[in-house]
Each structure stands twice: as C-alpha cells, then as structure tokens.
Amino acid sequence: MSFEKDDRVVFRDEHSEHDGEVGTVTQKMETMFGEATYTISFEDGQETGIAADALEEADEDDVDAADADAE
Numbered sequence: 001m002s003f004e005k006d007d008r009v010v011f012r013d014e015h016s017e018h019d020g021e022v023g024t025v026t027q028k029m030e031t032m033f034g035e036a037t038y039t040i041s042f043e044d045g046q047e048t049g050i051a052a053d054a055l056e057e058a059d060e061d062d063v064d065a066a067d068a069d070a071e
Contacts, residue, residue: 001052003038004028008058011040011047018042022058 003009007025011018018040026046027039038055039048 001055001057002036003052003055003057008063009038009040009055010058010062011042011050011055013047013050013054016047018045018047022062023047 003025005025005028008022009025010020010022013019021042023040023042023046025038026041027048029037029039031037036052037048038050038052039046040050040055
C-alpha cells in the first residue's frame with residue numbers, strides 16, 4: 001500500500017518506542033530501487049525511513065483513540 005503526505009497511519013515496529021501509535025505522514029521519499037519510505041510524525045517525536053509494510057492505514061477508531069490520548 002502507498003501512503004501520501006498527511007495520511008494518518010498506525011506504525012508497527014516492536015523495536016520502536018512508537019510501536020502501535022497513530023502518526024501522520026509528513027514526507028514520502030523514493031529510494032533508488034523505486035520503493036517508497038516515509039517520515040512519520042507522532043505527538044512526541046518522529047521516525048524516518050519507514051517502509052510501507054510497517055504502516056497500516058489508521059481507521060476512525062485509531063484516530064479517535066490517539067486524539068483522546070493527546071488531551
């Protein structure tokens with residue numbers, strides 16, 4: 001799946017402090033192999049160089065839960 005700037009996504013990486021968090025795509029970069037990597041911003045930081053397979057589209061429940069946690 002491909003994502004675009006400002007898409008809300010759930011990040012899945014058990015080695016990251018942001019695992020399971022909802023973030024916003026702030027940048028999409030193409031590698032020299034034609035694959036996309038992303039920069040994702042979270043409320044308390046960001047991750048760069050994220051492959052699409054570590055992301056999933058955030059649904060309304062994910063976004064609502066993230067917004068409630070932010071308050």
